[in-house]
Amino acid sequence: MAYEIPVTQARAELADLINRVVYGGxxxxxxxxxxxxxxxxxxxxxxxxxxxxxxxxxxxxxxSSVSRIREPGVREVPSAPGERQRFGIAAEYRGPGVS
Incomplete structure (x- = not known):
């Protein structure tokens, strides 16, 4: 648990606070x-x-590098219509160069 102190008080007690951190853990x-x-x-x-x-x-x-690796012969298939709404999907990943 951390000890909390206002910045105005910390400014006045900086040396003591440093000792508490270093020696008191x-x-x-x-x-x-x-x-x-x-x-x-x-x-x-x-x-x-x-x-x-x-x-x-x-x-x-x-x-990140593993996610870019694709198995040979595996291709991306677009989502079925309505699937995004059914599952509450708000975004869809599109690979590089896909708009």
Whole structure:
């Protein structure tokens, strides 16, 4: 759970907040008008977050390249009329170059 503090108070207590994050293992959320504005996290937390972002980006690249691979002899078939309304489909994928 993160400790929340208004930005005006955080400005006055920055050194103490940094100590709480580094030595106390806390996470501090700085708010403005009660809404989250920024967060103070330890360098170790930041490294984990960046590693997670990199892993997710790598998975998205793999998924994107796999989705472009087509089996030989398999072709796309357009949706049957009315199928989109029946199943509540709001959009349809069209491959590159298809308008």
């Amino acid at each position: 806390e996470r501090v959320v700085v708010t403005r008008h009660g809404k989250p504005l920024a967060a103070l996290v330890s360098a170790a937390d930041l490294e984990r977050l960046e590693a997670l972002d990199a892993a997710v980006a790598g998975e998205e690249r793999v998924a």
